[in-house]
Amino acid sequence: MIIQKISFRDQVKDLLIQEIIDGNILTGQKLSLVELSKKMGVSVTPVREALTQLQESGIITYKLNQGFYIKKINPTEAKDIYEVISYLEGLAIKQSVFTTQIITDLKELQKDLQRTMTPLERQKIDYKFHNTLIQGYSNENIKSVLENLKATVYIIELEYMKTDYVNISNTTHLNIIKLIENKKANEACKELQEHWKLSYDFLKKCEL
Template sequence: MSQTTILRDRVKDHLLGQIENGELVIGKTINLAALSRTIGISVTPIREALSQLEQARVIKAIPNRGFVVTDLTIIEAKNLYETIAQLEVMALEASTFEPGDIEALRNKTEQLQEEKSLNNRFEFHRLLIKNCTNSVLLQTLESLKVRLRFYEQAHATDSIFFETANRQNRSIVQAIAQDNIPTAALILKMNWMAVLEHVQLKINGQTVENQNKSN
C-alpha cells in the first residue's frame, strides 16, 4: 500500500469518525486547512479522500465554497434504503453462521436494547453479514451506509424507532438460529423498509414544519 493511499485512508477514517459522532452534519463546509492542521496531513491526500466521499454522494463540491455535506431528500432516502435492503439480503443469503456468530448477534441485540445508539444498530448489521465472502458486495454496502448515517442521525434517534427495529433484529437472529435463512432474509428486508417509512415520515413532517414557519 502506497504512502498516499495510507494518508488518504487516514483522512477518510477521521471524517467517518466525525460522521459517527455527529460532528459532521448536513450543510457543514469541510475546511481543508483546518482539517490539515487537525490530522497533520497535507492538503493533497485530503482532497483525494474528499473526492472519494463525493463519489459516494456523502459530500459535494460547491464552487467558491468547497466540500459540503449534501442535503437529505425523500427520493435519495428511498433509493438508498431499497438498495441497501436488496444488497444486505444478498449478503445474508451468502453467509454461514457458527454458534459463536449467533451468540454475538444476540449479545448485540441486548446491548442495543440497553444502549439505543446508531453505532450499535449499524454494528448489528455488520455482524449479520460479516461472513459473506463477496468483498465487492460488502464494500458497496459499507460505502452506502456512510451516507445512510446522515438520514438516521437526523430522523431515527427516538426510542420507539430503536425498539421497533430491535424487535425485528431478534426475529432475524431467531430465524438464523433455526437455520431458516429465507425467513431471516424476509424479516431483514422488512426491517429496512420499516426504517425507510419512519425516515420518510420524519422528513415529510420536517418539510411541513418548515413551510409553516415560512408562511
C-alpha cells in the same frame, strides 16, 4: 485522530466515514481541507483526494467556489439508498457463514441496544449489529459499498433512534437472529428488508 502515514487517501476516507457514523460531522457541515489536514497530520492533497472519492460515493457534495459539504439527501434519494442497502445486506445474509460466535455476538449487541439510552449510542450499536450480521460474508467490495451507503443516511438513522420506531426495530432484530439461528437465511432476508423499510417509512412520516 493522527493517522499512520500509509495509504493516506484511503485512511483519511475511512476516518471521515467513521466521524460521520459517530455523529461528529453533521449534515450540511462544511469540511475545511486545511483543518482536516492538520487534525489528521497529513498534507492537503490526500484529504482532497479522499473528499473527492466521498463526493463520487454521494456522501459529500462540492459547491463551486465554496468547497466540500456533507450532503443532505432528499426523500427520493433516501428511498433509492435504502432499497440498495436492503438488497445488498439481504444478499450478504444469504451467502454468509454464521458461526456460533457470530450469532452470540449478535445476541449480545441486541441486548446492548435494548439497554442503551442515548440515540447516538443506539446508532453506534445498531451499526455494529449490521456489520456483525454480514461478518461472515466474503465479498469485501460489497461491504465497502454498504458502508458508504449507510454513511449517507446516518442523520436519518440518528433521528430514527430518538423515536418509538426503535421498539419495532428491536423486534425485527430478534426475529432476524432467530431465523439465522434456525438456518432460515431466505426468511431472514425478508425480515431484513422489512427492517430497512421502517427507516424509509419513518423518513416519509417525519419529512426529514
